[in-house]
Amino acid sequence: MAGIIIIGTGHAAVQCAASLRDNGSSSTITLLGGETDLPYHRPPLSKKYAVTGVPEEFSLLRAADFFEKNNIKLRLGKSVEAININQRCVVMGDSEKLSFDQLVIATGSQPRVLSIPGIEHAFSLYSLDDARTLCTRLGCTKTVAVIGGGFIGLEIAAAVAAAGQKVTVVEAAPQILGRSLTPSLAARVRKAHETGGLKFISNTAVDAIRTDGVSTSDGFIEADLVICGAGSVARSELAEKAGLTTGNGIHVNRVLETSVPGIYAIGDVACFETSTGEHRRYESVQNANDQARALARTLCGERTSYDALPWFWSDQGSIKLQMAGDSCGASKVVAVDGEKAPQTAAFCFNAQDHLCAVETINWPAYHALSRKALSGGRVITRAHLESADYVLKTALKS
Amino acid sequence: MPQICFKQNDGSSVTVEANAGQTLMHEAMRHGIVGIIGECGGSCMCATCHIHLKDPGKFGLGGISEMEETMLELEGEDITADSRLACQIEITPQLDGLIVTVASTDD
Numbered sequence: 001m002a003g004i005i006i007i008g009t010g011h012a013a014v015q016c017a018a019s020l021r022d023n024g025s026s027s028t029i030t031l032l033g034g035e036t037d038l039p040y041h042r043p044p045l046s047k048k049y050a051v052t053g054v055p056e057e058f059s060l061l062r063a064a065d066f067f068e069k070n071n072i073k074l075r076l077g078k079s080v081e082a083i084n085i086n087q088r089c090v091v092m093g094d095s096e097k098l099s100f101d102q103l104v105i106a107t108g109s110q111p112r113v114l115s116i117p118g119i120e121h122a123f124s125l126y127s128l129d130d131a132r133t134l135c136t137r138l139g140c141t142k143t144v145a146v147i148g149g150g151f152i153g154l155e156i157a158a159a160v161a162a163a164g165q166k167v168t169v170v171e172a173a174p175q176i177l178g179r180s181l182t183p184s185l186a187a188r189v190r191k192a193h194e195t196g197g198l199k200f201i202s203n204t205a206v207d208a209i210r211t212d213g214v215s216t217s218d219g220f221i222e223a224d225l226v227i228c229g230a231g232s233v234a235r236s237e238l239a240e241k242a243g244l245t246t247g248n249g250i251h252v253n254r255v256l257e258t259s260v261p262g263i264y265a266i267g268d269v270a271c272f273e274t275s276t277g278e279h280r281r282y283e284s285v286q287n288a289n290d291q292a293r294a295l296a297r298t299l300c301g302e303r304t305s306y307d308a309l310p311w312f313w314s315d316q317g318s319i320k321l322q323m324a325g326d327s328c329g330a331s332k333v334v335a336v337d338g339e340k341a342p343q344t345a346a347f348c349f350n351a352q353d354h355l356c357a358v359e360t361i362n363w364p365a366y367h368a369l370s371r372k373a374l375s376g377g378r379v380i381t382r383a384h385l386e387s388a389d390y391v392l393k394t395a396l397k398s
Numbered sequence: 399m400p401q402i403c404f405k406q407n408d409g410s411s412v413t414v415e416a417n418a419g420q421t422l423m424h425e426a427m428r429h430g431i432v433g434i435i436g437e438c439g440g441s442c443m444c445a446t447c448h449i450h451l452k453d454p455g456k457f458g459l460g461g462i463s464e465m466e467e468t469m470l471e472l473e474g475e476d477i478t479a480d481s482r483l484a485c486q487i488e489i490t491p492q493l494d495g496l497i498v499t500v501a502s503t504d505d
């Protein structure tokens with residue numbers, strides 16, 4: 001038996017291997033990963049490590065001896081170059097071939113590279129190695145420009161500013177966090193960052209990057225260092241070359257299977273079909289882990305559709321953003337302010353006026369309650385929440 | 399270094415030398431304690447670091463935050479009065495001798 005090959009050693013890959021063993025799989029399981037560090041948590045990179053440096057005991061996904069103990073072959077520094085569907089094998093950079101019965105593609109996403117002159121002078125942040133490089137460079141700078149006001153860009157910007165450097169965030173769209181947060185919350189986040197000392201230039205595209213700053217449609221901004229946080233793209237090249245159906249990630253059905261039977265995709269790279277027939281690709285730890293669990297069940301014989309409630313967090317200095325549900329198709333949003341600005345909860349409703357997502361700033365208890373409200377097939381209407389004065393605890397009791 | 403004893407689901411116990419300043423979750427993970435997963439890396443978002451503590455008051459451990467309490471309620475399984483999230487507990491020399499029981503997991 002050739003067993004199960006998992007490409008990647010990130011959140012999705014590691015959880016899938018662990019869940020396969022939890023579900024009693026006795027297959028040979030091999031993880032092939034391009035990185036050389038033991039599998040680690042990515043979120044601390046932008047919140048901490050890029051500024052403080054990578055500690056010797058960085059946050060591991062599993063203890064170092066977990067893989068051996070569970071008879072999981074962890075092969076680091078092994079980049080897969082091709083998938084051969086007919087021979088059912090993968091080919092690695094050093095030409096080594098490995099056969100599989102089932103293949104799981106968990107290659108994640110990587111920072112988008114802007115096609116502008118001088119992009120080679122900009123730094124991006126995806127891996128521990130990137131954090132190591134960035135931290136060394138930040139040791140000899142005073143002013144930093146961050147291109148892109150998305151989650152990762154803002155996390156780095158806040159961390160660098162907290163360390164005493166002058167940071168300017170340049171955003172092409174009129175509003176920061178435009179693709180991921182409801183506008184009223186994004187405005188509150190921006191205001192809180194401005195109070196904290198971050199400078200924003202929005203509605204402004206960067207035309208070129210130089211070693212001494214960035215030139216924009218609105219003039220030149222001086223910076224000793226330029227960090228690019230312009231979103232991520234799915235790493236689906238391997239799948240595309242092999243002839244799998246792709247397009248904003250690798251297309252998978254409800255049980256996370258690609259267009260070729262026996263080949264699956266999970267995590268950031270997977271563009272999956274939801275219970276309502278739409279296609280979604282999420283970049284979150286929750287999505288990676290929950291898809292990995294669902295797939296492990298399927299691979300152990302219990303066919304499982306992926307149907308978990310999405311949730312996400314982003315820590316930006318003193319701002320804690322948390323999201324539950326999918327605000328993508330929201331037609332109405334009601335924002336409720338808490339006691340101390342910027343504390344806010346935004347309730348998002350779909351066309352039927354049912355609660356579909358809750359986004360919070362510095363309100364973790366509300367986040368947890370909203371996950372309860374949105375899970376288990378519960379329907380909460382706008383009228384119901386209104387009658388409870390948007391106090392979630394009251395709404396959940398009645 | 400404080401010594402902390404973890405009781406795992408299979409009945410076995412592991413005593414570790416824990417680093418002060420780290421969280422209980424981090425140290426449990428580092429020593430491969432079975433049943434502590436720490437999926438969210440300690441952001442109080444996942445409750446996969448659910449534990450039960452014996453006599454928390456005796457070790458100078460303070461009360462539980464609203465965020466931690468609500469996350470525990472959300473997780474919903476096997477919650478008792480001594481339930482805590484290991485990522486929300488910082489290790490201090492005072493914790494020497496603490497006994498931690500890993501909460502049972504379903505998958």
Ligand SMILES: Cc1cc2nc3c(=O)[nH]c(=O)nc-3n(C[C@H](O)[C@H](O)[C@H](O)COP(=O)(O)OP(=O)(O)OC[C@H]3O[C@@H](n4cnc5c(N)ncnc54)[C@H](O)[C@@H]3O)c2cc1C
Nearest residue numbers: 008010011012034042043079080107108267268283284285
């Ligand atoms: C800086 C940063 C901060 C983040 N913060 C948060 C946060 O606060 N909250 C949150 O929910 N999410 C956060 N995320 C997103 C989260 O980390 C991802 O959603 C998660 O890592 C996805 O897991 P994955 O396993 O799908 O992919 P990844 O973790 O990206 O892992 C993919 C792995 O596959 C390997 N690989 C790719 N191609 C090949 C190949 N051809 N051969 C071999 N190996 C290959 C890669 O090297 C990598 O190790 C953050 C991401 C970053 C980069």
Ligand code: FES
Nearest residue numbers: 436440442445485
């Ligand atoms: S590690 Fe996620 S809640 Fe403790």
